[in-house]
Structures are given as structure tokens and as C-alpha cells.
Amino acid sequence: MKLLITIILSNILVLLPFYSFSQFKYEKEVRISSKKVPDTALEFVKSLKVVNNVKWYKEISDNKISYEAKTHVNKKKCSIEFSEQGNFEDIEILSNKNEIEDSVYTLIIKQLNKIHEKFKIEKIQIQYRGSKEAILNLFNQINSTFQVNTFYEFVVSSKINNSYQQLEYLFSKEGKLIEHFLIRLRNTDNLEY
Amino acid sequence: MKCRIILLVALFIIPQYHYAQSFNEAGVLPSININKKLEQDWAINFRVESRHVFFDKTFNYNYILTDFSVAVSKKINLHSSVIFGYLLRTEKSEVSNRMFQQFNFIKPYNGITVGHRFGLDQTFSIFESPEFRFRYRITAEVPLKGQSSDPGEFFIKLNHEYLNEFQSNIYDLEIRLAGYLGYNFNRNSKIELGLDYRLNSFIRLTPANRFWIGINYFQSL
Numbered sequence: 001m002k003l004l005i006t007i008i009l010s011n012i013l014v015l016l017p018f019y020s021f022s023q024f025k026y027e028k029e030v031r032i033s034s035k036k037v038p039d040t041a042l043e044f045v046k047s048l049k050v051v052n053n054v055k056w057y058k059e060i061s062d063n064k065i066s067y068e069a070k071t072h073v074n075k076k077k078c079s080i081e082f083s084e085q086g087n088f089e090d091i092e093i094l095s096n097k098n099e100i101e102d103s104v105y106t107l108i109i110k111q112l113n114k115i116h117e118k119f120k121i122e123k124i125q126i127q128y129r130g131s132k133e134a135i136l137n138l139f140n141q142i143n144s145t146f147q148v149n150t151f152y153e154f155v156v157s158s159k160i161n162n163s164y165q166q167l168e169y170l171f172s173k174e175g176k177l178i179e180h181f182l183i184r185l186r187n188t189d190n191l192e193y
Numbered sequence: 194m195k196c197r198i199i200l201l202v203a204l205f206i207i208p209q210y211h212y213a214q215s216f217n218e219a220g221v222l223p224s225i226n227i228n229k230k231l232e233q234d235w236a237i238n239f240r241v242e243s244r245h246v247f248f249d250k251t252f253n254y255n256y257i258l259t260d261f262s263v264a265v266s267k268k269i270n271l272h273s274s275v276i277f278g279y280l281l282r283t284e285k286s287e288v289s290n291r292m293f294q295q296f297n298f299i300k301p302y303n304g305i306t307v308g309h310r311f312g313l314d315q316t317f318s319i320f321e322s323p324e325f326r327f328r329y330r331i332t333a334e335v336p337l338k339g340q341s342s343d344p345g346e347f348f349i350k351l352n353h354e355y356l357n358e359f360q361s362n363i364y365d366l367e368i369r370l371a372g373y374l375g376y377n378f379n380r381n382s383k384i385e386l387g388l389d390y391r392l393n394s395f396i397r398l399t400p401a402n403r404f405w406i407g408i409n410y411f412q413s414l
Binding site for chain 2: 029031
């Protein structure tokens with residue numbers, strides 16, 4: 001009996017890392033013309049005064065279809081995501097560690113250090129979620145009482161089970177880990193050989 | 194406007210005039226790549242490539258050679274890998290052996306995936322003295338839809354390569370330029386069709402221009 005429990009426990013310990021990173025994120029982005037974008041999404045982007053030169057994409061992931069506007073805000077890359085119906089979901093702005101409060105950044109790094117023996121930060125994005133009004137007021141620099149929720153998205157590369165992988169982590173404004181995904185890496189054989 | 198047109202015409206005519214006496218060859222360069230990912234970021238690649246010339250002063254079919262190669266690669270981080278391989282070249286009446294070592298760095302930038310390949314190779318045959326080459330290739334893969342080339346989508350691939358060749362204490366430089374239209378059948382297989390232009394022996398001898406229609410098939414197992 002003891003042996004059986006030991007075997008089950010050791011199997012759980014071996015399989016746990018696989019299970020915890022088993023959620024894959026796969027997204028396919030297709031460039032589309034603004035004519036194919038829901039009106040509500042178009043109107044929202046137009047009302048963001050800081051945004052110009054917008055490229056539209058249809059994003060197809062494993063479980064949903066969404067629309068994404070890619071543009072620049074204050075010379076920083078920005079993507080604005082909408083649901084299939086055109087409802088605003090979030091704004092992501094390419095950032096760096098200096099734009100995150102030191103204590104929060106330290107907390108995030110501490111958590112990543114606990115998960116990975118070694119890792120490299122590939123990309124940091126600040127994500128804003130909230131009502132349409134809250135986001136419009138934030139970006140058009142209008143003071144308001146509307147609540148904007150801030151999140152930090154970290155894309156890191158690290159070795160998992162002896163193989164290099166890319167992962168996406170989402171942290172709250174306070175640095176609490178909310179969710180993470182393994183990013184499915186593209187096949188680049190034709191660039192290597 | 195007139196000046197620009199004259200300049201453009203001159204730019205096209207001058208190289209043709211300069212290479213009027215050069216050696217020209219055209220043909221087909223089909224290749225098949227089979228790649229198998231192994232554990233711990235190792236991979237093995239098998240490649241067969243052959244050369245068939247259709248034009249050499251006159252239109253005339255001529256089989257040139259077939260290369261068989263096997264290479265093992267190891268990822269050293271998310272974007273880089275090292276490759277060690279062996280190539281067997283079979284020509285009509287000659288066989289040569291080539292060892293090659295490569296370092297690859299591949300990273301996407303704004304939807305365009307750029308690959309840098311630094312390589313060394315050493316070729317040995319009983320008919321010629323050993324040849325040593327140092328090569329650098331930059332490749333850009335541009336998706337024609339979206340931010341990455343996904344299954345069921347076309348892409349453009351552009352290659353530019355410099356090959357420094359040393360044989361019997363003589364140096365030569367080969368420059369290659371290639372453009373391909375590719376299609377991803379699925380995540381594991383893709384095909385490319387394009388034009389591969391190669392220029393060499395222009396430093397000391399008559400320049401040799403070679404134009405190949407490249408057809409590459411890649412399959413991951």
C-alpha cells in the first residue's frame with residue numbers, strides 16, 4: 001500500500017509541472033480592412049484622440065474570435081481588443097520595467113523566480129480594462145471617477161522540462177499572478193536550413 | 194522625373210553591359226527537408242537537394258548533382274540554435290564530403306521573422322583540393338496576412354547570403370539573392386517556390402551568374 005501511495009505521489013510530482021503549463025495559447029491574426037470591423041469598435045477607436053494610423057486584425061484563438069486594432073500611443077505600440085460583437089475588451093501598451101512601480105515589479109520577479117530557475121523577459125505590456133467611458137477618459141486625459149483596471153502582461157522565455165518555451169503571465173496592478181499560458185512556438189525550419 | 198527615369202534605365206543597363214561576357218546558367222533546384230524534433234531541444238534534419246540545368250548558353254537539359262545531408266541542431270536559447278551536419282554530394286563522376294557547422298538566430302520583429310545564419314563548412318573530394326567556406330545569410334519571412342504566417346496562409350521569404358570561399362589559397366566570394374513565395378499547408382509542412390540568383394568568380398575571373406528556380410518542401414515529423 002505504501003509503495004502504491006509512493007508511486008502515485010511521485011507520478012503526481014512528475015506530472016504536476018506538465019499540468020500547470022498545459023494551457024496553450026494559440027492565436028491566428030488575419031489583417032482585415034476597417035470595413036469588416038463592427039461599427040462599435042470603429043467608433044471607439046476613432047474617439048481615442050491619441051490614436052492614428054490604425055491597422056485592423058481579426059484574431060482567431062482556440063475558443064474565440066475577436067478584433068484587434070494595432071496602432072501607436074505616444075510612440076508606443078498599442079493594441080486595442082474587441083469582442084466578435086465589437087465590445088471593448090482591453091488595451092495593451094508595449095512598456096518596460098521602468099513603467100511599473102518598483103515594489104510591484106520586485107514582487108512579480110520574485111514570483112517568476114519561484115516558478116523558473118532561469119528566465120528572460122521577452123516583452124512587457126501594460127493592459128487596461130474597464131468601461132468604454134473609463135478608457136476614453138484615461139486616454140483622452142480627462143479626469144474622471146470611472147474605474148480603470150490595470151494589469152501587467154509579461155512574456156518570458158524559460159526552460160521547462162529541459163526545453164525552451166515562451167510563456168505569457170498576467171499580473172494584477174498589485175503584482176498578484178492571475179493567469180499564465182504557454183505560447184505555441186512557430187515552426188521556423190525554413191529559416192534554419 | 195526624366196532624370197530619375199534615365200538613372201533607373203542606366204542602373205539596369207550598366208550591369209548587363211558589364212557582364213556581357215559573363216557565364217550564365219539557369220536551372221531548377223528542388224529540395225526536400227524532413228525535420229524531427231527530439232527531446233531536450235535537439236532536432237534532426239534530413240535534406241535532399243538536386244540541381245538540373247536547363248540553360249547554359251543554349252537551352253539544354255543537364256543533370257548536375259544531388260546533395261544528401263543530415264544535421265543535428267540544439268537550441269541554446271529561445272531564439273538561437275547550433276547545427277552540426279554532414280553533406281554527401283554526388284555528381285556524375287565525383288563524390289565529395291562536406292562537414293558544416295552553423296549558428297542560427299531567429300526572432301520575429303513586428304510580424305516579420307528575421308533569421309541570421311552564420312556558417313562554416315569544409316568540403317573534401319579526391320579530385321579537388323579541400324574547400325573552406327565562411328558564410329552569412331540573412332532571411333526575412335513576411336506573412337501576407339496578419340502578423341505571422343499561419344496554416345493555410347501564404348508568405349514571402351527573402352534570402353541574402355555571402356559565401357567566402359577559400360580553396361588552394363585562392364579566395365572567392367559568392368553572393369546569393371533569393372525570393373520565394375511560400376504556403377503553409379499546416380503547422381508542420383510548407384512549400385516555397387521562387388527565384389535564387391547566385392553570382393561568383395567576379396573578383397578574379399569572368400563573373401558567373403546562376404539563376405535557379407527553387408522549390409523547397411519542409412516537413413516536420
